[in-house]
Amino acid sequence: MAAKPVDGVTVVRRERWERALVWVGLPxxxxxxxxxVWALAGWVxxxxxxxxxxxxxxxxxxPEPAALLGCLAVGVVLGAVFAAVAESEYVTVAxxxxEVVxxxxxxxxxxxxxEVSGVFVDDGRLVLLGHEAQELAVHSAREGADLPPTGRLADxxxxxxxxxxxGGDPxxxxxxxxxPDMPGLPLGADALLRARDRALSSGDKEESAQLRGELGRLGVVVREDGKKRQFWRTTRQSLDPQDR
Structure with missing residues (x-):
């Protein structure tokens, strides 16, 4: 279940025990x-x-025990760094x-x-839709985001x-x-999609997210599959009148 409302706000985040497990487990x-590494150093x-x-x-x-203590210390520090990175990727939804924050x-x-006409989670993506079929907010696992459980978000x-x-994306x-160079895209969108394709190929999640926002300002909604292939559609402002 979602957290109980406090002052009219329901906050959904990863449970404390899950976060504590990461901070203990990774170090x-x-x-x-x-x-x-210490045990195999001589053999390697x-x-x-x-x-x-x-x-x-x-x-x-x-000399010992400096070698063992040093290897243990480096391993703990690296684990803590990875835990800090994981912490920075958690998404908290209020x-x-x-409003939604x-x-x-x-x-x-x-x-x-x-401004919200619908909310859904689909394939690791939390999406808030606007009334013109635009995506007001997107948090995607493929861009590094770690979402709370879907059931708690729905609640x-x-x-x-x-x-x-x-049912997901309507x-x-x-x-x-x-x-590249396919027809039907607004002016400038193809160049942004080319740049985003390079960002996806190189694993640059921050650049990919920023370019998603730039495409959104042009009226283009974009998503990708597990093979990093991009798929696009236009917002309602660009649809045929009979489709509105």
Whole structure:
């Protein structure tokens, strides 16, 4: 279930125990990895012809217990770094009768209730739709976001009267696969899609998210599949009158 409303706001986030598990588990896993590096350092250092033996030879040459303690410390620190990265990707959603506030890391996005025509989660994407079929807010697992459980999000939005769409994207059948220089796109959209294609190929999630926003300002909604192929549709302002 979603968290109980406090002062009229329902906040949905990862449970504390889940976050604590990450903060404990990743440093612990790092320590285990550090121990394995220490335990195998002498054997790896003895393998002639193996590339990148330098670090293992350096560890093997250190006196004990400095070598073991050093490997454990480095592993713990690396685990803590990964835990901090995971923490920054958590999405917290605060839902009230008047607005939705989505927070990820240090960035927040506020969407007034009056602008929302539907909310859904589909294939790792939390989407708030506007009345012109535009996407007001998108948090996607493919762009690094870590969403709260879908059931708790659904409970929170429906409790405050938002139109939750359990079937997913109502405009799914309007998407077309993008290929360079295809007709039908607004001026400038093809260049942005080319740039986003490069960002997806290189794994640049921040650039991909920014270019999604730029496309949205041109009236183009974009999504991608697991193979990083892009699909697009236009907003309602660009649809034929009979489709409105």
């Amino acid at each position: 612990l896993a790092g320590a285990v990895l550090g121990w394995l 250092a003895s393998l002639r012809g193996l590339p990148m033996r330098g670090p293992f030879k350096a560890i093997d040459a250190l 839902v009230s009768d008047d 989505c927070t990820r890391g240090g960035d927040s996005q506020t969407v007034p209730r009056a 929170a939005f429906t409790a405050h009267g938002y139109p939750w769409l359990p 405009y799914q059948d309007r998407y077309r696969r993008w290929v």
